[in-house]
Amino acid sequence: MVDYSRFISKVASNIKASEIRELLAIIRGRKDVISFAGGIPDPALFPRKELAKIAGVVIEKYGDNALQYSETKGIIEVRETLSDFLARKREIHADAEDIIITSGSQSALDIVSRTLIDPGDIVITESPSYLAALGAFKMNGAKLIGVKIDENGMRTELLEEKLKQLGDDVKKVKFIYVIPVGQNPAGTTMNKERKKHLLEIASKYDLLILEDDPYSYIIYEEGAETASLKSLDKEGRVIYMSTVSKILAPGLRIGWIVAEKELIRRFEIVKQYVDLHSPTLNQFIVAEAIKTGLIDDVVQKAMPYYKAKRNTMLEAIKENFPDYVWYSKPIGGLFVFAYVYKNGFDAGGLLEKAVKQYKVAYVPGGSFHPEGDGVNSMRLNFSYPTHEQIREGIARLAKLIRES
Ligand SMILES: Cc1ncc(COP(=O)(O)O)c(C=O)c1O
Incomplete structure (x- = not known):
């Protein structure tokens, strides 16, 4: 052997x-x-029955295009539908060109990591944080620094302390990874003050923020503070990502990244060599599920x-x-x-x-x-x-x- x-x-x-x-x-x-x-x-x-119906409708409506290879960035009609959906749900005003569709958010984590991290770079995360994200960052050679969280999310005063301690090495920090709402694993949600402080820190130290947002669409308390960081971002520092895994079905493997066009272009080039494009049929299904109100x-x-x-x-x-x-x-x-x-x-x-x-x-x-x-x-x-x-x-x- x-x-x-x-x-x-x-x-x-x-x-x-x-x-x-x-x-x-x-x-x-x-x-x-x-x-x-x-x-x-x-x-x-x-929604088994509804998805079966939508799959039939989509193949009927789009014919071979629903089963063919498609654009790396994602099908334009689907990105346009997502653009409306994000404006309505998360107050994120991005046009279709600011969006790239990924094969679930896990693939988004990989693409962002491959695009931004060189071996020896630093990624700052909440502590605790999502295991598979930590794995994706480490696999691309990042050194991780954890910042403790409490019931109001990342303790940004500790974040600033850690950045100060880094001295010149602060230049090696590529991004701060946060899951502001319904955090996995901690179940905590970041409050307004912390979000504001986080954005200020990113600006002061010239850093990017990776906002992972799979859970904010389903909230258990009315009036809870769930504004997306991306909707508060005035400088283009927030790279936003989400997925249909928790609002439709994880087996579809459809997620997306929203960022400035220059970054999206970089992600697109990396994605070409990762998986060519995300499943065409599933992209059409997701767009139809948004338009028909199934996701709602x-x-x-x-x-x-x-x-x-x-x-x-x-x-x-x-x-x-x-x-x-x-x-x-x-x-x-x-x-x-x-x-x-x-x-x-x-x-x-x-x-x-x-x-x-x-x-x-x-x-x-x-x-x-x-x-x-x-x-x-x-x-x-x-x-x-x-x-x-x-x-x-x-x-x-x-x-x-x-x-x-
Ligand atoms: C915080 C977080 N990010 C990303 C993912 C991965 O989602 P996807 O199924 O879209 O790959 C999960 C899944 O549990 C998650 O909790």
């Missing part, structure tokens, strides 16, 4: 498999284990549906968890994040015991922390389990926390 190891690149050798995916593979099919480890939408919200319908249904699940989880936590556990109270997104403030609590070390003995799973929070702290934390997903599973699973988890 061939020893393949000498053929594997340094980059591929250095990346670790995603802890979440490995874990999900182990517990998949184990009906006795209640899992808070996923991060996926509840398929009960997938899904969002309308998802708001009370997920809100009820969030409430069930928060109530169960309040009833069951000891008071040395801090947990977030999300107004959007799919996660509650918890820190167990008890000496030596190691969520990663306890996971096997949790699954085998207590029959409950979560994602240990350590790997979401770019600087290696947070071993006492865990991410709990509420979108996928049923209400009954949430109540029972939280009771099991509380037992594990108390007994460990």
Whole structure:
């Protein structure tokens, strides 16, 4: 047999498999284990019939064009539809030429990273932050610096301190990556003052901001502060990205980036060599789903549906968890994040015991922390389990926390 190891690149050798995916593979099919480890939408919200109809209409209407190769940047009619959608939903006023369609936001993260990061550059992220984004930045050679968050998002006073400490190395900082609404994994949302401060800091130190915004379209509290950073950006510093994964269906793999034309052109050239273009048929389906109001319908249904699940989880936590556990109270997104403030609590070390003995799973929070702290934390997903599973699973988890 061939020893393949000498053929594997340094980059591929250095990346670790995603802890979440490995874990999900182990517990998949184990009906006795209640899992808070996923991060996926509840398929009960997938508009199956409507999408089947739209797919038929699109093939009928656009004929071979719906099945053909298409423009790298994305089909122009689709980008125009997205331009209206973003103005209506996020007060982002971008014309079709300021938008590039990507194969989900994960591909957007990769394209932005390939375009902006040289090995040894610095990317600043929230701590904790989205694991697959951290992976995309690291895979492109970035050194990560984490800035702690609290219930109001990234602590921008700490961000400024870190930038000052960098001295001349501040020139190596390419961008600050934030998920302002319903943060994954922390379930927190950035307030107005922090957003303003973040934009001021970016301007003062001449930095870009990468705003990842998959969750703001579905919000659980009326009047919550959810304005996009992009809508507040006067200098063209914010690169905005989002996706239909949480508002329609993640299997479609359609996302988008909004930025100044000069940057979009750079992303387009990189994308040519990444995947030529995003799926043509799915782009047409997404545009039709926007125009017919299907996405609005899904969002309308998802708001009370997920809100009820969030409430069930928060109530169960309040009833069951000891008071040395801090947990977030999300107004959007799919996660509650918890820190167990008890000496030596190691969520990663306890996971096997949790699954085998207590029959409950979560994602240990350590790997979401770019600087290696947070071993006492865990991410709990509420979108996928049923209400009954949430109540029972939280009771099991509380037992594990108390007994460990
Ligand atoms: C913050 C964040 N960014 C990006 C993604 C990836 O989304 P997509 O399915 O569009 O690749 C997710 C998915 O969970 C996410 O939580």
